[in-house]
Amino acid sequence: MxxxxxxxxxxxxxxxxxxxxxxxxxxxxxxxxxxxxxxxxxxxxxxxxxxxxxxxxYHDFRKEAEARPVLKLCRAEACKARGVEALMPIADTQSRVKVEAIYCLGLCAVGPSAMAGDKVYARLDDAKFKSLLEAM
Ligand code: FES
Known part of the structure; x- marks a missing residue:
């Protein structure tokens, strides 16, 4: 270790x-x-x-451990224009994964985008977002 x-x-x-x-x-x-x-x-x-x-x-640094897995969901303008706000009710109705806002992952053309660990996800819709949360 x-x-x-x-x-x-x-x-x-x-x-x-x-x-x-x-x-x-x-x-x-x-x-x-x-x-x-x-x-x-x-x-x-x-x-x-x-x-x-x-x-x-830097908001990426935590001073305390987070017990839940963390998904960073892009809430910047391009992802907003591509529908990220429609995913928020799904994020808000579950508590197993901590969903945090992040502002631009550089995947603006294929948003809404998210990142978990070192992996990024693009073109999220309701179904993909739900399945991503369930998989975490
Ligand atoms: S605005 Fe979401 S990836 Fe750039």
Missing amino acids: TSIADILAEHKDKEGPLLPILHDVQKAFGHVSEDAMREIAQTLNLTRAEVYGVVSF
Whole structure:
């Protein structure tokens, strides 16, 4: 199992290591805890406020673990124009998957789009969206 120390050792001598470290910590543990932020700050010779500021600024970073699987559903303009709002009642009536808003996945022409983990989904309609939620 990966530890924060392993992740820090992998990145600490690279240029601009903070974001890659935060991404790897989040990928390994599902969130960036206060303890992790403290350890990262100490290793990179940053203040805890600097690390906390970056974690807080980017909505992709979580400070607490999410028990449910997370689906990021694009709510930006092109996906709105292609019908994402019609999917919201489906998202709102289930609680097994946490559906979060994201603003543009770069799949505007084939929206509505969503992302779960590293995988993206396009051309979502009611049936595809329901089956995606059930599969998660
Ligand atoms: S607006 Fe949804 S992918 Fe760009």
